[in-house]
């Protein structure tokens with residue numbers, strides 16, 4: 001379906017002020033943004049406008065009660081320069097699963113993809129050409145009714161804005177298996193990309209950093225026994241040639257990178273086990289010399305290798321980078337598909353096309 005998205009272009013592009021060979025992470029925003037409003041039970045006012053501030057009422061419910069969800073995805077270029085998106089429909093679906101959990105309205109998935117197509121086409125010069133760089137896309141929805149009480153809002157704002165990011169050279173990360181704080185409990189909102197999950201994770205992450213570690217390895221909220229995620233990435237372990245990843249049973253964000261990695265591993269004939277993976281099992285594998293790899297998986301880094309895991313008094317140093325065959329293989333595959341060097345066997349790539357003129 002084609003939606004009526006009104007486009008107002010900027011008269012002052014900031015494109016020339018950006019040094020694409022040296023982009024400060026997270027601080028550069030492209031020229032335009034998409035916005036829409038949910039009022040009286042329907043989405044309306046679809047528009048692409050110059051990127052900029054907007055004003056918020058002090059009683060804006062999203063600020064008080066946390067009805068706020070987001071997505072993170074990337075537009076990049078094939079080696080021949082063609083711009084494209086990676087699995088945008090999956091991000092649109094997850095956005096709506098997050099919305100449902102937070103009692104927020106569905107955003108039409110075809111509009112989500114169409115808005116991104118139009119926005120990114122308009123700002124296509126903002127997609128970096130350098131290999132490994134990308135245009136980061138941030139869809140965001142928040143409650144904006146002006147009301148004191150706690151109840152689901154009846155109005156919402158949807159925004160999609162973008163910004164170029166340089167190659168993400170993920171250095172290996174060290175982790176503390178967290179035995180005090182939790183990210184998500186069964187029945188909670190861990191499966192939703194909801195803003196509050198991230199605010200609550202900052203303190204444990206800061207405490208891990210004070211001890212000289214990069215991130216937290218989250219354990220389950222009930223027994224502090226089963227591994228969940230690493231920071232804001234899904235976690236994979238390679239034990240004795242087998243790939244293990246925690247099953248997403250309600251507390252774990254269903255990563256699209258995680259899904260892509262599992263698809264590739266299955267295709268390559270790896271044995272993968274998607275089930276509960278206890279920290280004791282990882283410790284046992286470590287002592288038996290069978291813990292070969294651990295890595296985080298997410299859109300930003302694709303794969304971030306784990307160099308060390310601290311669990312209580314035990315410090316587990318993982319094998320050197322040269323031996324990380326599984327993590328490196330999946331990273332190369334995904335980056336290869338993303339850059340158009342490898343055949344897109346799964347229909348993950350969606351080219352950004354010139355919108356049809358109506």
Ligand SMILES: *Cc1c(COP(=O)(O)O)cnc(C)c1O
Pocket residue numbers: 072193229231232233234253254255256257258297298299300
């Ligand atoms: C976004 C996110 C991920 C990774 O999801 P991708 O779709 O692969 O980017 C994993 N865990 C958490 C908590 C996240 O917020």
